[in-house]
Amino acid sequence: MRGGLGLRATLWAGIMLGAAAVSWLVSDGRMASADRRALFALVIAAVVAFLTRSLVLRPSMVARAVGDGLLAYTEQDYSVRLTADAHDPWDLTRRFNKLGETLRLTHNDVYQKEMLLETVLGATPTAIVLDNEAGRIVYANGTARELLADGKPLEGRKFSDLVAELAPEVRAALAAPVDALFSVETRDQHDVYDVARRFFHINSQRHRLTMIRPLGRELERRDAEAWKQAIRVIGHELNNSLAPISSLMHSARSLAEGPRADKLRTVFDTVEERTRHLTSFLDGFARLARLPKPSPEEVAWSPFLASVQAVHPFTFDGDPPSAPGWFDRAQLQQVLINLVKNAHEAGSSGAQVEVRVASVDAGVRIQVLDRGQGMTDEVRRRALLPFYSTKKSGGGIGLALSREIVDAHGGRINLAARDGGGTIVEIWLPGRPA
Secondary structure, eight states: OHHHHHHHHHHHHHHHHHHHHHHHHHHOTTSOHHHHHHHHHHHHHHHHHHHHIIIIIHHHHHHHHHHHHHHHHHTTOTTOOOOOOTTOTTOHHHHHHHHHHHHHHHHHHHHHHHHHHHHHHHHOSSEEEEEOTTSBEEEEOHHHHHHHHTTOOOTTSBHHHHHHTSOHHHHHHHHSSSOEEEEEEOSSOEEEEEEEEEEEEETTEEEEEEEEEEOHHHHHHHHHHHHHHHHHHHHHHHHHHHHHHHHHHHHHHHHOOSTTHHHHHHHHHHHHHHHHHHHHHHHHHHHHHTOOOOOOEEEOHHHHHHHHHTTSOOEEOSOOOSSOEEEOHHHHHHHHHHHHHHHHHTTOOGGGOEEEEEEETTEEEEEEEOOSSOOOHHHHHHTTSTTOOSSTTOOSOHHHHHHHHHHHTTOEEEEEEOTTSSEEEEEEEEOOOO
Protein backbone atom coordinates (compact mmCIF):
# COMPACT_ATOMS: atom_id res chain seq x y z
CA MET A 1 0.00 0.00 0.00
CA ARG A 2 2.77 2.44 0.92
CA GLY A 3 4.55 1.67 -2.37
CA GLY A 4 1.36 2.44 -4.36
CA LEU A 5 0.84 5.84 -2.64
CA GLY A 6 4.46 6.79 -3.28
CA LEU A 7 4.14 5.93 -6.97
CA ARG A 8 0.95 8.00 -7.39
CA ALA A 9 2.48 10.98 -5.54
CA THR A 10 5.53 10.93 -7.84
CA LEU A 11 3.37 10.79 -10.97
CA TRP A 12 1.19 13.68 -9.84
CA ALA A 13 4.25 15.75 -8.93
CA GLY A 14 5.74 15.17 -12.38
CA ILE A 15 2.50 16.00 -14.19
CA MET A 16 1.97 19.18 -12.19
CA LEU A 17 5.57 20.26 -12.77
CA GLY A 18 5.23 19.68 -16.51
CA ALA A 19 1.86 21.52 -16.67
CA ALA A 20 3.27 24.49 -14.77
CA ALA A 21 6.26 24.68 -17.10
CA VAL A 22 4.09 24.53 -20.21
CA SER A 23 1.68 27.15 -18.86
CA TRP A 24 4.50 29.52 -18.08
CA LEU A 25 6.08 29.12 -21.50
CA VAL A 26 2.81 29.73 -23.31
CA SER A 27 1.94 32.83 -21.29
CA ASP A 28 5.39 34.44 -21.58
CA GLY A 29 4.98 36.72 -24.65
CA ARG A 30 8.46 38.20 -24.40
CA MET A 31 10.12 35.07 -25.79
CA ALA A 32 10.31 34.23 -29.49
CA SER A 33 8.39 31.19 -30.61
CA ALA A 34 11.60 29.31 -31.48
CA ASP A 35 13.00 29.99 -28.02
CA ARG A 36 9.76 28.93 -26.45
CA ARG A 37 9.86 25.65 -28.36
CA ALA A 38 13.48 24.98 -27.31
CA LEU A 39 12.83 25.78 -23.67
CA PHE A 40 9.63 23.73 -23.81
CA ALA A 41 11.61 20.70 -25.06
CA LEU A 42 14.22 21.21 -22.31
CA VAL A 43 11.56 21.27 -19.59
CA ILE A 44 9.88 18.16 -20.97
CA ALA A 45 13.25 16.37 -21.07
CA ALA A 46 13.91 17.33 -17.42
CA VAL A 47 10.48 16.07 -16.39
CA VAL A 48 11.01 12.81 -18.29
CA ALA A 49 14.44 12.36 -16.66
CA PHE A 50 12.94 13.01 -13.24
CA LEU A 51 10.14 10.52 -13.81
CA THR A 52 12.54 7.94 -15.27
CA ARG A 53 14.82 8.14 -12.22
CA SER A 54 11.91 8.03 -9.79
CA LEU A 55 9.85 5.33 -11.48
CA VAL A 56 12.43 3.13 -13.22
CA LEU A 57 16.00 3.51 -11.99
CA ARG A 58 15.40 3.51 -8.20
CA PRO A 59 13.02 0.50 -8.26
CA SER A 60 15.52 -1.27 -10.52
CA MET A 61 18.25 -0.75 -7.89
CA VAL A 62 15.96 -2.20 -5.20
CA ALA A 63 15.20 -5.19 -7.40
CA ARG A 64 18.92 -5.74 -8.00
CA ALA A 65 19.61 -5.65 -4.24
CA VAL A 66 16.82 -8.16 -3.67
CA GLY A 67 18.31 -10.42 -6.36
CA ASP A 68 21.75 -10.29 -4.71
CA GLY A 69 20.16 -11.12 -1.36
CA LEU A 70 18.32 -14.10 -2.82
CA LEU A 71 21.62 -15.35 -4.22
CA ALA A 72 23.03 -15.26 -0.67
CA TYR A 73 20.00 -17.21 0.55
CA THR A 74 20.71 -19.96 -1.97
CA GLU A 75 24.10 -20.34 -0.24
CA GLN A 76 22.32 -20.63 3.16
CA ASP A 77 23.44 -17.19 4.32
CA TYR A 78 20.24 -15.92 5.91
CA SER A 79 21.83 -12.95 7.70
CA VAL A 80 21.53 -10.57 4.70
CA ARG A 81 19.10 -7.68 5.28
CA LEU A 82 18.13 -4.67 3.06
CA THR A 83 17.74 -1.08 4.20
CA ALA A 84 14.22 0.29 3.70
CA ASP A 85 13.99 2.48 0.56
CA ALA A 86 11.38 5.22 0.05
CA HIS A 87 11.47 4.53 -3.71
CA ASP A 88 10.37 0.89 -3.27
CA PRO A 89 6.99 0.86 -5.08
CA TRP A 90 6.32 -2.83 -4.35
CA ASP A 91 7.54 -2.93 -0.69
CA LEU A 92 10.24 -5.48 -1.70
CA THR A 93 12.74 -4.67 1.05
CA ARG A 94 10.30 -5.32 3.91
CA ARG A 95 9.09 -8.57 2.36
CA PHE A 96 12.65 -9.67 1.62
CA ASN A 97 13.74 -9.04 5.23
CA LYS A 98 10.70 -10.91 6.57
CA LEU A 99 11.53 -13.88 4.32
CA GLY A 100 15.13 -13.85 5.55
CA GLU A 101 14.07 -13.94 9.21
CA THR A 102 11.68 -16.84 8.54
CA LEU A 103 14.38 -18.80 6.70
CA ARG A 104 16.90 -18.11 9.48
CA LEU A 105 14.58 -19.43 12.20
CA THR A 106 13.67 -22.51 10.12
CA HIS A 107 17.33 -23.23 9.35
CA ASN A 108 18.29 -22.97 13.04
CA ASP A 109 15.44 -25.27 14.02
CA VAL A 110 16.49 -27.90 11.46
CA TYR A 111 20.13 -27.59 12.55
CA GLN A 112 19.23 -28.18 16.22
CA LYS A 113 17.18 -31.25 15.28
CA GLU A 114 20.06 -32.60 13.18
CA MET A 115 22.46 -32.11 16.11
CA LEU A 116 20.06 -33.93 18.43
CA LEU A 117 19.65 -36.80 15.97
CA GLU A 118 23.44 -37.04 15.52
CA THR A 119 23.91 -37.18 19.30
CA VAL A 120 21.29 -39.91 19.69
CA LEU A 121 22.70 -42.00 16.84
CA GLY A 122 26.22 -41.60 18.20
CA ALA A 123 25.22 -42.79 21.67
CA THR A 124 23.00 -45.73 20.71
CA PRO A 125 24.43 -49.26 21.18
CA THR A 126 22.84 -50.22 17.85
CA ALA A 127 25.20 -50.13 14.85
CA ILE A 128 23.63 -48.07 12.02
CA VAL A 129 24.85 -48.03 8.40
CA LEU A 130 23.16 -46.15 5.53
CA ASP A 131 24.17 -46.86 1.93
CA ASN A 132 22.83 -45.35 -1.29
CA GLU A 133 21.59 -46.78 -4.58
CA ALA A 134 25.16 -47.32 -5.79
CA GLY A 135 25.99 -49.32 -2.66
CA ARG A 136 28.23 -46.60 -1.19
CA ILE A 137 28.06 -45.99 2.55
CA VAL A 138 26.90 -42.42 3.20
CA TYR A 139 26.60 -42.66 7.00
CA ALA A 140 27.83 -44.94 9.79
CA ASN A 141 27.63 -44.18 13.50
CA GLY A 142 30.41 -44.80 16.02
CA THR A 143 29.01 -48.18 17.10
CA ALA A 144 29.08 -49.40 13.49
CA ARG A 145 32.67 -48.24 13.03
CA GLU A 146 33.77 -50.07 16.19
CA LEU A 147 31.84 -53.26 15.43
CA LEU A 148 32.59 -53.59 11.72
CA ALA A 149 35.85 -51.73 11.06
CA ASP A 150 37.82 -51.42 14.33
CA GLY A 151 36.91 -47.76 14.60
CA LYS A 152 37.93 -46.77 11.06
CA PRO A 153 35.70 -44.46 8.93
CA LEU A 154 33.20 -46.21 6.67
CA GLU A 155 31.75 -43.34 4.62
CA GLY A 156 32.50 -43.69 0.92
CA ARG A 157 33.27 -47.42 1.05
CA LYS A 158 31.27 -50.04 -0.85
CA PHE A 159 29.01 -51.87 1.56
CA SER A 160 29.66 -55.16 -0.26
CA ASP A 161 33.44 -54.71 0.17
CA LEU A 162 32.97 -54.15 3.89
CA VAL A 163 30.81 -57.26 4.27
CA ALA A 164 33.37 -59.37 2.40
CA GLU A 165 35.98 -58.60 5.10
CA LEU A 166 33.83 -59.79 8.03
CA ALA A 167 33.61 -63.20 9.71
CA PRO A 168 31.54 -65.84 7.86
CA GLU A 169 28.61 -65.81 10.30
CA VAL A 170 28.43 -62.01 10.21
CA ARG A 171 28.77 -61.98 6.42
CA ALA A 172 25.94 -64.49 6.03
CA ALA A 173 23.60 -62.46 8.27
CA LEU A 174 24.32 -59.17 6.47
CA ALA A 175 23.95 -60.79 3.03
CA ALA A 176 20.60 -62.42 3.89
CA PRO A 177 17.59 -60.80 2.16
CA VAL A 178 15.57 -60.78 5.41
CA ASP A 179 16.22 -59.92 9.05
CA ALA A 180 18.66 -62.35 10.65
CA LEU A 181 20.63 -63.21 13.79
CA PHE A 182 24.31 -63.96 14.27
CA SER A 183 26.49 -64.68 17.30
CA VAL A 184 30.07 -63.85 18.14
CA GLU A 185 32.07 -65.82 20.71
CA THR A 186 34.96 -64.23 22.56
CA ARG A 187 37.11 -65.55 25.32
CA ASP A 188 34.89 -64.12 28.04
CA GLN A 189 31.38 -64.04 26.63
CA HIS A 190 28.89 -65.03 23.96
CA ASP A 191 27.19 -62.12 22.16
CA VAL A 192 24.06 -62.36 19.98
CA TYR A 193 23.11 -59.67 17.42
CA ASP A 194 19.96 -58.94 15.45
CA VAL A 195 20.26 -57.57 11.88
CA ALA A 196 17.35 -55.54 10.48
CA ARG A 197 17.05 -53.62 7.18
CA ARG A 198 14.72 -50.88 5.99
CA PHE A 199 14.50 -49.21 2.57
CA PHE A 200 13.37 -45.66 1.73
CA HIS A 201 14.04 -42.84 -0.75
CA ILE A 202 16.18 -39.73 -0.18
CA ASN A 203 16.36 -37.17 -3.02
CA SER A 204 14.70 -39.68 -5.37
CA GLN A 205 17.41 -42.29 -4.65
CA ARG A 206 16.71 -45.62 -2.95
CA HIS A 207 18.69 -46.01 0.27
CA ARG A 208 19.14 -48.98 2.60
CA LEU A 209 19.37 -48.64 6.38
CA THR A 210 21.09 -51.56 8.13
CA MET A 211 20.73 -51.83 11.92
CA ILE A 212 22.74 -54.31 14.03
CA ARG A 213 21.40 -54.53 17.57
CA PRO A 214 23.08 -56.46 20.44
CA LEU A 215 20.69 -58.87 22.11
CA GLY A 216 22.95 -60.43 24.74
CA ARG A 217 22.10 -58.09 27.62
CA GLU A 218 18.42 -58.06 26.66
CA LEU A 219 18.27 -61.88 26.61
CA GLU A 220 20.07 -62.04 29.95
CA ARG A 221 17.64 -59.53 31.43
CA ARG A 222 14.63 -61.52 30.23
CA ASP A 223 16.15 -64.76 31.54
CA ALA A 224 16.72 -63.12 34.92
CA GLU A 225 13.13 -61.87 35.02
CA ALA A 226 11.86 -65.37 34.19
CA TRP A 227 14.01 -66.86 36.96
CA LYS A 228 12.74 -64.28 39.44
CA GLN A 229 9.14 -65.09 38.58
CA ALA A 230 9.86 -68.81 39.04
CA ILE A 231 11.51 -68.09 42.39
CA ARG A 232 8.49 -66.15 43.61
CA VAL A 233 6.09 -68.94 42.61
CA ILE A 234 8.24 -71.73 44.10
CA GLY A 235 8.87 -69.77 47.29
CA HIS A 236 5.17 -69.06 47.75
CA GLU A 237 4.18 -72.72 47.35
CA LEU A 238 6.95 -74.09 49.58
CA ASN A 239 6.34 -71.56 52.33
CA ASN A 240 2.66 -72.52 52.33
CA SER A 241 3.77 -76.09 53.08
CA LEU A 242 6.63 -75.31 55.47
CA ALA A 243 4.58 -73.15 57.81
CA PRO A 244 2.08 -75.90 58.81
CA ILE A 245 4.86 -78.53 58.95
CA SER A 246 6.82 -76.43 61.43
CA SER A 247 3.69 -75.86 63.53
CA LEU A 248 2.78 -79.57 63.54
CA MET A 249 6.32 -80.57 64.52
CA HIS A 250 6.18 -78.26 67.51
CA SER A 251 2.86 -79.77 68.59
CA ALA A 252 4.05 -83.36 68.05
CA ARG A 253 7.18 -82.74 70.12
CA SER A 254 5.10 -81.60 73.07
CA LEU A 255 2.83 -84.67 72.75
CA ALA A 256 5.58 -87.27 72.30
CA GLU A 257 5.82 -89.44 75.42
CA GLY A 258 6.62 -93.00 76.21
CA PRO A 259 9.54 -95.40 76.09
CA ARG A 260 10.54 -94.41 72.51
CA ALA A 261 10.40 -90.63 73.06
CA ASP A 262 14.17 -90.27 72.59
CA LYS A 263 14.01 -91.73 69.08
CA LEU A 264 11.08 -89.49 68.25
CA ARG A 265 13.02 -86.46 69.45
CA THR A 266 15.85 -87.40 67.07
CA VAL A 267 13.40 -87.63 64.19
CA PHE A 268 11.83 -84.31 65.16
CA ASP A 269 15.24 -82.65 65.44
CA THR A 270 16.23 -83.86 61.97
CA VAL A 271 12.98 -82.73 60.34
CA GLU A 272 13.18 -79.37 62.13
CA GLU A 273 16.80 -78.83 61.03
CA ARG A 274 15.99 -79.59 57.40
CA THR A 275 12.95 -77.30 57.62
CA ARG A 276 15.14 -74.45 58.89
CA HIS A 277 17.68 -75.15 56.12
CA LEU A 278 14.98 -75.09 53.45
CA THR A 279 13.53 -71.88 54.87
CA SER A 280 16.97 -70.26 54.82
CA PHE A 281 17.49 -71.52 51.26
CA LEU A 282 14.21 -69.96 50.13
CA ASP A 283 15.02 -66.71 51.91
CA GLY A 284 18.18 -66.44 49.83
CA PHE A 285 16.29 -66.81 46.58
CA ALA A 286 13.63 -64.39 47.79
CA ARG A 287 16.36 -61.79 48.31
CA LEU A 288 17.39 -62.27 44.68
CA ALA A 289 13.81 -61.74 43.47
CA ARG A 290 13.28 -58.71 45.75
CA LEU A 291 16.66 -57.01 45.33
CA PRO A 292 16.10 -53.30 46.16
CA LYS A 293 17.18 -50.56 43.79
CA PRO A 294 20.75 -49.45 44.65
CA SER A 295 21.33 -46.11 46.38
CA PRO A 296 24.76 -44.99 45.11
CA GLU A 297 26.95 -42.68 47.16
CA GLU A 298 30.61 -41.64 47.32
CA VAL A 299 32.63 -44.40 49.01
CA ALA A 300 36.33 -44.19 49.93
CA TRP A 301 38.09 -47.32 48.70
CA SER A 302 40.55 -48.06 51.54
CA PRO A 303 38.05 -48.37 54.43
CA PHE A 304 35.55 -50.12 52.17
CA LEU A 305 38.04 -52.82 51.15
CA ALA A 306 39.18 -53.17 54.76
CA SER A 307 35.59 -53.94 55.79
CA VAL A 308 35.47 -56.82 53.27
CA GLN A 309 38.93 -58.02 54.29
CA ALA A 310 37.75 -58.28 57.92
CA VAL A 311 35.14 -60.86 56.86
CA HIS A 312 37.23 -62.93 54.42
CA PRO A 313 41.00 -62.31 54.12
CA PHE A 314 42.64 -61.46 50.81
CA THR A 315 45.70 -59.62 49.52
CA PHE A 316 45.33 -56.29 47.80
CA ASP A 317 47.44 -55.78 44.68
CA GLY A 318 48.56 -52.15 44.28
CA ASP A 319 47.00 -49.01 45.71
CA PRO A 320 43.27 -48.27 45.55
CA PRO A 321 42.14 -45.29 43.42
CA SER A 322 42.41 -41.94 45.16
CA ALA A 323 39.02 -40.83 43.81
CA PRO A 324 36.04 -42.33 45.71
CA GLY A 325 33.79 -44.91 44.09
CA TRP A 326 30.11 -44.33 43.29
CA PHE A 327 27.95 -47.31 44.34
CA ASP A 328 25.64 -48.73 47.00
CA ARG A 329 28.05 -49.55 49.83
CA ALA A 330 26.08 -52.45 51.37
CA GLN A 331 25.24 -54.10 48.04
CA LEU A 332 28.76 -53.99 46.60
CA GLN A 333 30.15 -55.18 49.94
CA GLN A 334 27.87 -58.22 49.61
CA VAL A 335 29.19 -58.82 46.08
CA LEU A 336 32.85 -58.76 47.14
CA ILE A 337 32.19 -60.94 50.19
CA ASN A 338 30.50 -63.51 47.92
CA LEU A 339 33.37 -63.45 45.41
CA VAL A 340 36.17 -63.71 48.00
CA LYS A 341 34.27 -66.45 49.85
CA ASN A 342 33.89 -68.39 46.57
CA ALA A 343 37.63 -67.99 45.94
CA HIS A 344 38.40 -69.53 49.35
CA GLU A 345 35.94 -72.37 48.76
CA ALA A 346 37.57 -73.08 45.38
CA GLY A 347 40.76 -74.07 47.22
CA SER A 348 42.71 -70.82 47.54
CA SER A 349 44.30 -69.67 50.78
CA GLY A 350 43.95 -66.08 51.96
CA ALA A 351 47.33 -65.18 50.49
CA GLN A 352 46.35 -66.62 47.09
CA VAL A 353 43.17 -64.55 46.77
CA GLU A 354 43.95 -61.14 45.23
CA VAL A 355 41.74 -58.09 44.76
CA ARG A 356 42.65 -55.34 42.28
CA VAL A 357 40.86 -52.01 41.81
CA ALA A 358 41.72 -49.52 39.04
CA SER A 359 40.08 -46.54 37.36
CA VAL A 360 39.39 -47.35 33.67
CA ASP A 361 36.96 -46.42 30.88
CA ALA A 362 35.02 -43.69 32.70
CA GLY A 363 34.48 -46.06 35.62
CA VAL A 364 36.24 -48.53 37.87
CA ARG A 365 37.39 -52.13 37.32
CA ILE A 366 37.39 -54.59 40.24
CA GLN A 367 39.08 -57.98 39.87
CA VAL A 368 39.01 -60.95 42.25
CA LEU A 369 41.67 -63.53 41.35
CA ASP A 370 42.23 -66.96 42.91
CA ARG A 371 44.43 -70.03 42.45
CA GLY A 372 41.68 -72.57 42.98
CA GLN A 373 40.64 -75.48 40.83
CA GLY A 374 39.21 -73.18 38.16
CA MET A 375 36.12 -73.60 35.99
CA THR A 376 35.44 -75.28 32.69
CA ASP A 377 34.04 -73.20 29.82
CA GLU A 378 30.59 -74.70 30.40
CA VAL A 379 30.65 -73.88 34.11
CA ARG A 380 31.74 -70.28 33.42
CA ARG A 381 28.88 -69.79 30.96
CA ARG A 382 26.30 -70.99 33.49
CA ALA A 383 27.83 -69.84 36.76
CA LEU A 384 25.94 -66.53 36.82
CA LEU A 385 22.51 -68.18 36.44
CA PRO A 386 20.25 -68.69 39.48
CA PHE A 387 19.95 -72.28 40.81
CA TYR A 388 23.24 -73.31 39.19
CA SER A 389 26.00 -74.55 41.52
CA THR A 390 28.81 -77.11 41.40
CA LYS A 391 29.00 -77.29 45.21
CA LYS A 392 27.25 -80.10 47.05
CA SER A 393 25.91 -77.68 49.65
CA GLY A 394 25.55 -74.67 47.35
CA GLY A 395 22.27 -73.06 46.40
CA GLY A 396 23.51 -71.25 43.30
CA ILE A 397 22.61 -67.85 44.75
CA GLY A 398 25.93 -66.04 45.38
CA LEU A 399 27.08 -65.32 41.81
CA ALA A 400 23.52 -64.80 40.54
CA LEU A 401 22.90 -62.22 43.28
CA SER A 402 26.25 -60.56 42.47
CA ARG A 403 25.29 -60.26 38.81
CA GLU A 404 21.92 -58.74 39.70
CA ILE A 405 23.58 -56.13 41.92
CA VAL A 406 26.20 -55.23 39.28
CA ASP A 407 23.53 -55.01 36.55
CA ALA A 408 21.40 -52.76 38.76
CA HIS A 409 24.41 -50.40 39.02
CA GLY A 410 24.68 -50.30 35.20
CA GLY A 411 27.88 -52.37 35.26
CA ARG A 412 29.17 -55.67 33.88
CA ILE A 413 30.54 -58.87 35.43
CA ASN A 414 32.59 -61.52 33.61
CA LEU A 415 34.36 -64.74 34.53
CA ALA A 416 37.60 -65.86 32.88
CA ALA A 417 40.28 -68.51 33.35
CA ARG A 418 43.47 -67.26 35.00
CA ASP A 419 46.85 -68.04 33.46
CA GLY A 420 48.59 -70.62 35.64
CA GLY A 421 45.31 -71.90 37.11
CA GLY A 422 42.37 -70.38 38.90
CA THR A 423 39.64 -67.92 38.00
CA ILE A 424 39.33 -64.17 37.45
CA VAL A 425 36.03 -62.46 38.23
CA GLU A 426 36.02 -58.95 36.73
CA ILE A 427 33.49 -56.22 37.50
CA TRP A 428 33.19 -52.87 35.74
CA LEU A 429 31.11 -50.15 37.37
CA PRO A 430 30.38 -46.73 35.83
CA GLY A 431 31.67 -43.62 37.53
CA ARG A 432 29.52 -40.94 39.10
CA PRO A 433 27.25 -39.35 36.45
CA ALA A 434 27.94 -35.74 35.54
